[in-house]
Amino acid sequence: MNPAVLIASVYVFALAAFLGYQVISRVPPLLHTPLMSATNAISGISLIGSLVLAGAMKNQPSAHILGFVAVTAATINVVGGFGITDRMLKMFGKRKAEAKPDAKEAAK
Amino acid sequence: MSLTSYFMEATYLIASILFILALKGMSHPETARRGMFMAEAGMLAAIVGTLVGTEIVTWVWIIAGLTLGSAIGAWMAVSVPMTAMPQRTALSHAFGALAAALVGVGEFLVHAQEMTVVTRGALGFEVMLGALTTTGSLIAAGKLQGFIAGKPIQFRGQNAVNLAVALAMIGCFVYFWIHPENVAVFYTMLGMAFVFGIMLVIPIGSADMPVVMSLLNSYAGLAAAATGFVLQNNVLIIAGTLDGFSGFILSVLMCKAMNRSITNVLFGGFGSVIAEAGSATAGGVMREISLDDAAMQLAFANRVVFVPGYGLATAQAQHACRELGELLEGRGVTVKYAIHPVAGRMPGHMNVLLAEANVPYSALYEMEQINPEFPSTDVAVVIGANDVVNPDARDNPKSLIAGMPILEVDRAKSVIVLKRGQGRGFSGLENPLFFKPCTTMLYGDAKSSLSHLAQAVQHV
Numbered sequence: 371m372n373p374a375v376l377i378a379s380v381y382v383f384a385l386a387a388f389l390g391y392q393v394i395s396r397v398p399p400l401l402h403t404p405l406m407s408a409t410n411a412i413s414g415i416s417l418i419g420s421l422v423l424a425g426a427m428k429n430q431p432s433a434h435i436l437g438f439v440a441v442t443a444a445t446i447n448v449v450g451g452f453g454i455t456d457r458m459l460k461m462f463g464k465r466k467a468e469a470k471p472d473a474k475e476a477a478k
Numbered sequence: 479m480s481l482t483s484y485f486m487e488a489t490y491l492i493a494s495i496l497f498i499l500a501l502k503g504m505s506h507p508e509t510a511r512r513g514m515f516m517a518e519a520g521m522l523a524a525i526v527g528t529l530v531g532t533e534i535v536t537w538v539w540i541i542a543g544l545t546l547g548s549a550i551g552a553w554m555a556v557s558v559p560m561t562a563m564p565q566r567t568a569l570s571h572a573f574g575a576l577a578a579a580l581v582g583v584g585e586f587l588v589h590a591q592e593m594t595v596v597t598r599g600a601l602g603f604e605v606m607l608g609a610l611t612t613t614g615s616l617i618a619a620g621k622l623q624g625f626i627a628g629k630p631i632q633f634r635g636q637n638a639v640n641l642a643v644a645l646a647m648i649g650c651f652v653y654f655w656i657h658p659e660n661v662a663v664f665y666t667m668l669g670m671a672f673v674f675g676i677m678l679v680i681p682i683g684s685a686d687m688p689v690v691m692s693l694l695n696s697y698a699g700l701a702a703a704a705t706g707f708v709l710q711n712n713v714l715i716i717a718g719t720l721d722g723f724s725g726f727i728l729s730v731l732m733c734k735a736m737n738r739s740i741t742n743v744l745f746g747g748f749g750s751v752i753a754e755a756g757s758a759t760a761g762g763v764m765r766e767i768s769l770d771d772a773a774m775q776l777a778f779a780n781r782v783v784f785v786p787g788y789g790l791a792t793a794q795a796q797h798a799c800r801e802l803g804e805l806l807e808g809r810g811v812t813v814k815y816a817i818h819p820v821a822g823r824m825p826g827h828m829n830v831l832l833a834e835a836n837v838p839y840s841a842l843y844e845m846e847q848i849n850p851e852f853p854s855t856d857v858a859v860v861i862g863a864n865d866v867v868n869p870d871a872r873d874n875p876k877s878l879i880a881g882m883p884i885l886e887v888d889r890a891k892s893v894i895v896l897k898r899g900q901g902r903g904f905s906g907l908e909n910p911l912f913f914k915p916c917t918t919m920l921y922g923d924a925k926s927s928l929s930h931l932a933q934a935v936q937h938v
Contacts, residue, residue: 379706379712383715389720400826402728406692407502407563408504408517413718413719414521415497415717419711422532423585426534426590430587430588442550446550446746447577449552454555455514462833467766
């Protein structure tokens, strides 16, 4: 890795950390479980690294096998994580009509 | 750069933006679901971009992995009950971390010799964090599911052993950093990280699980971010960092809610020491209340606050609780639910359980919101909660849980405690709340007590 790329990566990391802090501290405790399962699903993005390992290495059968396991694990995370997050959020959405004005306060 | 690589990079950029917008949507229940659709679209874009932009030589393993993973993932998404959400999330941290660790091992197999020092450092981090999170999360999931005893597992010299394992792992990491050609050292590091993950979680009791879950969440995210450094892939860095920081913030919140430091949770072994310092203040008798009297009290109250604890979830009493709440509301009683941050086994767990039982989220109140309202509350109903309503935490500086923020139930005009028996709570501490003159006890299984109460209220 040349220094310029490294520095750019560190910038991305630092900015993402800052942004993450800002965005996530606004999530109400009400939604902390869906938040955890959602960020977990999002971190299943390591799937794209797994895909490369499973399919793009020439003449590397052991890499393919490792990649296969990694793709499976990451896909479980992505599909299961998004699926279950949606199931939870659906429950919070229902009986919206009965929501009292307090709901708006919670958004602040 | 070829056209397809530009396309791939573009999808990564779009995915990063969509992920951030998705988390922003999480700030309110009304927008959260829409946000998740954005995250899903982002994920799909990144996958398609990768498959288009990379020269794929063999599709077999990719298709096999995607199919198998989707099948298992979809099955988990549909079948896991909400009470098992902590286990599922822990398991999912294990899968995410395993993927990151395996990608690291794969990179080592293929590119070890061409790596620069920096990449190798990132690779070491990725593999270590990934491996220890994998085994740590599996142990956490086992404890939550009950496969492994939920009580802390401790032995003499445990911290020394842990330290030795950690040092061995870090030693291997440093050696690998300098001498990447030594394959054995790399695999020893991997093995040590697996062992360290186990050692880190076995001494921690079930009550501390909210902190451990958040920490493992953070580690899994950071492992993904380290993968991004190794592969020089920004979307991995961004998504991993967001996950890592989310877990970190939650860990801090959970620690605050228990008034403990992270080091204390990891190395303290809280559950094993039962000091008797606080028990002197408690004393007297617990007054039992009959079902009919309790129903009468509830039916003629103006304001009722339910305080659910983990006992409610283990008794599967959420629905019975909501039914009673609705009956009372039908009689014109104002019903609210007070949720302590560590009421469940993971952050926000209790909210999900009550939402599943159709309690509208506008009736769920956080600790800070509800505490000022207790003095004007006629009846507070404590269901399967103990330590989070223990006034000793506030009043008795000698208590083991001194300083832990509590729901100030003891300030309500009267308190009904639903409890299995006269035993102590999870931490083994005496709870003076139970001996207060305003408190009455209703013994029995939470679910049947609540449904009997509901019947009794109907006949009042």
